[in-house]
Amino acid sequence: MLKLMIVDDSNIIRRKIERSADAARFDVVGMARNGAEAVAMLKRTDAEVVTMDLTMPEMDGIECVERITAIKPETRILVVSALSDVETGILALEKGARGFLCKPFSSEQLNDALGELVEGIDV
Amino acid sequence: MSEDTLKIFINGVLNYFQHTSDKDVKVGAPYLVENRDPTCFDYTGIIGVSGPYKGTVYFTAPKILLTHLLLSLGEQDTSNENIMDIVGEVANTISGNARSEFGQEFMISVPVMIEGDGSKIQLPEQLRSYVIPIYWKAYSAAVVICLENV
Amino acid sequence: MFDTLMGKYRNIVVSIALFLLLDASVLTLNFYISFEIADDAVGVNLSGRQRMLSQRMVKSLHDIQYSAGDEQARQRALDELDLTQRLFSSTLNAFDQGGEAIGADGSEVVLEAANSSAARLAIVEAKEIWQPYSTLINAVLNADGELALNQALMPALAYARANNLALLKLMNNLTVELEHVATSKATRLRWIQTVGITLAIINFLIILVHFLGQLRESDKQIESARKETTEILETVGEGLFLLDKERIISSQYSRALETMFVRKELGGLSLEALLESMVSDKDLRTAQRFIALLFREDIKSNLIGDLNPLKEIEVNISDNQGHYLTKYFSFTFERVYDDGKIKDILVTVVDVSEKVRLERELALSKEQNERQIEVLTSILHANPDLLKLYLKQVEEAADDVNTILREPSKGHVALKRKLDQIFVAIHRIKGEASALNLESFEELTHEFELNIKDVHGKDNITGDDFLPLVVRLEKLVKHTESVQVLTAKLGAFSSGAKAPARSESISSDWHHLEDLLNKSSLRCGKQVQLFTSGLSEVPMSKELSGLLSDFAIQGIRNAVAHGIETPSEREQLNKDIEGKIELRLSQSSKGELEFVVKDDGGGIDIDRIREKAAELGIASETELESWSAKRLTSLIFEPGFSTAAEHTMDAGTGAGMDLLRQRVNAMRGRIRIASRSGHGTKISVFLPAPAAVSEAA
Numbered sequence: 001m002l003k004l005m006i007v008d009d010s011n012i013i014r015r016k017i018e019r020s021a022d023a024a025r026f027d028v029v030g031m032a033r034n035g036a037e038a039v040a041m042l043k044r045t046d047a048e049v050v051t052m053d054l055t056m057p058e059m060d061g062i063e064c065v066e067r068i069t070a071i072k073p074e075t076r077i078l079v080v081s082a083l084s085d086v087e088t089g090i091l092a093l094e095k096g097a098r099g100f101l102c103k104p105f106s107s108e109q110l111n112d113a114l115g116e117l118v119e120g121i122d123v
Numbered sequence: 124m125s126e127d128t129l130k131i132f133i134n135g136v137l138n139y140f141q142h143t144s145d146k147d148v149k150v151g152a153p154y155l156v157e158n159r160d161p162t163c164f165d166y167t168g169i170i171g172v173s174g175p176y177k178g179t180v181y182f183t184a185p186k187i188l189l190t191h192l193l194l195s196l197g198e199q200d201t202s203n204e205n206i207m208d209i210v211g212e213v214a215n216t217i218s219g220n221a222r223s224e225f226g227q228e229f230m231i232s233v234p235v236m237i238e239g240d241g242s243k244i245q246l247p248e249q250l251r252s253y254v255i256p257i258y259w260k261a262y263s264a265a266v267v268i269c270l271e272n273v
Numbered sequence: 274m275f276d277t278l279m280g281k282y283r284n285i286v287v288s289i290a291l292f293l294l295l296d297a298s299v300l301t302l303n304f305y306i307s308f309e310i311a312d313d314a315v316g317v318n319l320s321g322r323q324r325m326l327s328q329r330m331v332k333s334l335h336d337i338q339y340s341a342g343d344e345q346a347r348q349r350a351l352d353e354l355d356l357t358q359r360l361f362s363s364t365l366n367a368f369d370q371g372g373e374a375i376g377a378d379g380s381e382v383v384l385e386a387a388n389s390s391a392a393r394l395a396i397v398e399a400k401e402i403w404q405p406y407s408t409l410i411n412a413v414l415n416a417d418g419e420l421a422l423n424q425a426l427m428p429a430l431a432y433a434r435a436n437n438l439a440l441l442k443l444m445n446n447l448t449v450e451l452e453h454v455a456t457s458k459a460t461r462l463r464w465i466q467t468v469g470i471t472l473a474i475i476n477f478l479i480i481l482v483h484f485l486g487q488l489r490e491s492d493k494q495i496e497s498a499r500k501e502t503t504e505i506l507e508t509v510g511e512g513l514f515l516l517d518k519e520r521i522i523s524s525q526y527s528r529a530l531e532t533m534f535v536r537k538e539l540g541g542l543s544l545e546a547l548l549e550s551m552v553s554d555k556d557l558r559t560a561q562r563f564i565a566l567l568f569r570e571d572i573k574s575n576l577i578g579d580l581n582p583l584k585e586i587e588v589n590i591s592d593n594q595g596h597y598l599t600k601y602f603s604f605t606f607e608r609v610y611d612d613g614k615i616k617d618i619l620v621t622v623v624d625v626s627e628k629v630r631l632e633r634e635l636a637l638s639k640e641q642n643e644r645q646i647e648v649l650t651s652i653l654h655a656n657p658d659l660l661k662l663y664l665k666q667v668e669e670a671a672d673d674v675n676t677i678l679r680e681p682s683k684g685h686v687a688l689k690r691k692l693d694q695i696f697v698a699i700h701r702i703k704g705e706a707s708a709l710n711l712e713s714f715e716e717l718t719h720e721f722e723l724n725i726k727d728v729h730g731k732d733n734i735t736g737d738d739f740l741p742l743v744v745r746l747e748k749l750v751k752h753t754e755s756v757q758v759l760t761a762k763l764g765a766f767s768s769g770a771k772a773p774a775r776s777e778s779i780s781s782d783w784h785h786l787e788d789l790l791n792k793s794s795l796r797c798g799k800q801v802q803l804f805t806s807g808l809s810e811v812p813m814s815k816e817l818s819g820l821l822s823d824f825a826i827q828g829i830r831n832a833v834a835h836g837i838e839t840p841s842e843r844e845q846l847n848k849d850i851e852g853k854i855e856l857r858l859s860q861s862s863k864g865e866l867e868f869v870v871k872d873d874g875g876g877i878d879i880d881r882i883r884e885k886a887a888e889l890g891i892a893s894e895t896e897l898e899s900w901s902a903k904r905l906t907s908l909i910f911e912p913g914f915s916t917a918a919e920h921t922m923d924a925g926t927g928a929g930m931d932l933l934r935q936r937v938n939a940m941r942g943r944i945r946i947a948s949r950s951g952h953g954t955k956i957s958v959f960l961p962a963p964a965a966v967s968e969a970a
């Protein structure tokens with residue numbers, strides 16, 4: 001089981017990701033509403049996989065990716081964001097995220113993306 | 124097309140003439156022409172525009188004006204080559220001015236110079252062009268603008 | 274690497290090794306046999322010396338015999354005999370047993386025992402002869418005193434005489450035999466060399482023929498593989514190329530790429546150099562960053578496709594004629610791995626212009642449809658024929674305006690005159706738009722007029738002040754075109770149901786005049802009623818009906834704006850609160866038409882006209898005092914003369930009457946104005962018979 005943390009300011013999206021993520025592979029260890037919460041939660045839960053929204057209050061996704069990567073570089077971060085701004089998406093990857101999933105997404109798309117994301121991790 | 128857009132191209136030409144010894148350059152009343160028969164004088168410098176507006180802008184002038192323009196810039200050699208050069212320079216100034224005014228969204232091509240009739244100037248036939256006469260000394264030239272709003 | 278090389282080139286490596294081995298063997302044998310031959314030469318040499326030594330021994334014995342009395346000579350001969358005897362003995366021994374001997378130069382040489390049968394026979398026989406001979410010679414050498422010597426000498430000489438020839442022959446046999454052995458060895462050596470070299474040559478030829486053939490074969494295969502790749506790259510429709518980390522384009526790329534980018538020799542170029550000035554700087558920078566991500570091992574390439582900024586990019590290709598060719602390209606990027614590491618990026622470029630064009634067209638036609646519906650609703654109420662007529666008028670007016678603009682003129686005064694002329698043309702179509710209730714045209718022309726007035730108010734008019742006007746003109750032309758397109762469509766749609774009537778009377782356009790009146794009176798805060806008579810009784814051409822309609826419009830507008838009083842004024846004057854306007858058309862027996870526009874307003878205000886005329890500087894005040902009412906009234910037909918206090922959409926721009934007079938004149942008609950202060954104005958238009966009109970036209 002891989003420890004999954006969901007970071008998104010939208011309650012609906014958080015729940016959707018939680019519901020969609022393959023329960024046999026992922027153990028949702030925490031859900032954060034903004035970057036600051038996510039950083040605190042990472043230390044507590046030791047999550048290995050993170051889904052990350054980009055536009056959030058308090059601490060946005062870019063900064064959050066930066067912080068998480070600084071704390072635990074091996075964390076696999078999947079940016080889950082609307083495609084209004086390709087450049088911000090690229091920036092997130094430059095800062096350490098490993099993949100990008102465009103909102104809106106289907107459960108299947110999310111699982112495919114997560115599967116791709118965690119490829120190569122020893123369970 | 125807005126008046127301001129037209130002005131950007133006209134100013135390009137005026138800027139150029141400001142550098143000559145005879146700064147008295149006047150803009151004539153503009154008018155429209157059908158693109159089926161493009162207006163042009165002996166020499167023409169064409170630039171392509173792309174971006175939010177697409178199309179062609181050209182500066183066209185008679186040989187005599189360009190010859191005097193060369194002389195007023197202190198160039199005694201008024202060969203064909205130099206005349207082509209000066210048309211290119213004016214077109215370059217238009218292009219440069221447009222580039223600095225329009226910013227990144229626009230692409231302005233390097234000028235192309237042609238001599239003689241305007242058959243080589245290709246404009247979309249169903250559209251009209253704005254012709255802005257330019258008067259300098261006793262001569263007249265023109266800036267022709269055909270841009271399409273995309 | 275070494276293994277694969279060994280595998281691939283095993284045969285050639287083995288062959289070359291064999292060649293070298295062969296060469297080495299030949300060389301070794303050669304070396305060995307050469308040594309043997311050298312040894313044999315020594316043997317031949319020494320056995321030859323044996324012949325000479327046997328002769329010398331005989332000679333020494335004789336020398337001893339003849340040297341009696343000469344002690345010195347005798348001793349010399351004895352020494353000689355001693356030396357020769359020892360040499361001969363030791364050499365023969367060496368030939369027999371093998372061992373050391375004294376060489377020709379006095380140094381020691383080692384001889385091998387001769388082993389050929391002939392040689393052995395010679396040696397054995399020689400030894401048999403030598404044994405006693407040697408004993409006899411030793412007796413001579415060891416003799417002590419003259420007598421003893423002579424005694425020993427005699428048998429030695431006798432033996433020598435008897436056997437020397439045989440011994441000489443045997444030594445000769447030995448020499449010949451040794452020579453023979455040496456010769457056969459040399460022959461063998463030549464054979465070995467010949468065979469070795471022949472084998473080496475054969476080997477070389479095998480290498481040459483077989484392996485060159487193989488090399489050529491594999492070269493051919495490589496060449497055909499390359500040709501296939503090249504053919505693929507020549508024929509695929511997509512742009513294909515590899516990008517390295519520095520974003521440099523590979524030397525091999527598909528031909529289509531050159532066609533797509535209208536540029537040759539792309540290999541070695543950077544992607545930036547290829548795309549700069551074709552896509553915006555912003556997109557280019559984003560693309561660079563995106564490609565950098567593709568080279569990062571930790572990023573999942575399948576998960577970043579959405580961020581590709583070149584997924585559907587507008588590319589503007591300059592055609593070197595000063596024009597841009599706009600295309601839409603779709604770039605896709607695939608990692609190319611080598612040994613598990615990202616080596617290059619395979620880029621595929623597809624021209625999706627057609628797809629994008631279709632999408633755009635769809636969106637555009639949707640938008641156009643919406644716009645057309647808007648235009649449609651604004652013109653739907655208008656009479657189709659009048660609308661068509663009107664559109665033609667606008668077109669003509671626009672042409673006129675453009676012609677006016679085009680007339681070269683530089684000074685302030687000339688430009689101002691231009692402005693006036695343009696105003697006249699625009700004002701005319703504005704009035705008609707208002708009459709036909711074409712709001713979009715009313716708006717456009719009204720804004721146009723306002724622009725003209727802005728410019729008119731300037732102290733020093735220059736050419737660029739006309740820029741907003743020409744922009745307005747284009748707008749007007751475009752709008753007219755779009756309405757024309759629409760009406761053409763509608764016309765095609767309804768032509769089947771169209772009435773066949775050729776001539777139409779104004780009565781069918783009745784409503785637009787009423788509309789105009791209602792709108793104008795509302796705007797001016799007046800109440801007016803319209804009465805008409807005879808309008809539908811006279812058949813007339815469209816041109817004529819257009820003129821009369823315009824005349825009615827101008828008359829109504831003037832009456833409402835200038836003539837008819839406000840309801841409160843009328844109340845004070847004891848008039849009906851509601852003013853009246855009458856339109857009447859009649860035809861005389863000769864066919865002459867009379868069209869009358871009559872109102873019951875305050876009549877033409879002559880004083881106001883005089884004031885205005887003075888203001889405009891048409892004549893001095895004193896002069897104007899002397900002008901008759903008729904002359905003053907005719908001023909309202911002068912261009913630019915307007916008496917309304919304010920410019921409104923209904924009146925006050927003073928161009929309408931001027932134009933009407935021109936048109937009436939053109940039809941050989943005349944206008945009469947009658948006015949009574951406080952009672953109203955009557956404007957009559959007299960036109961020749963319609964048939965005559967069409968002939969005149």
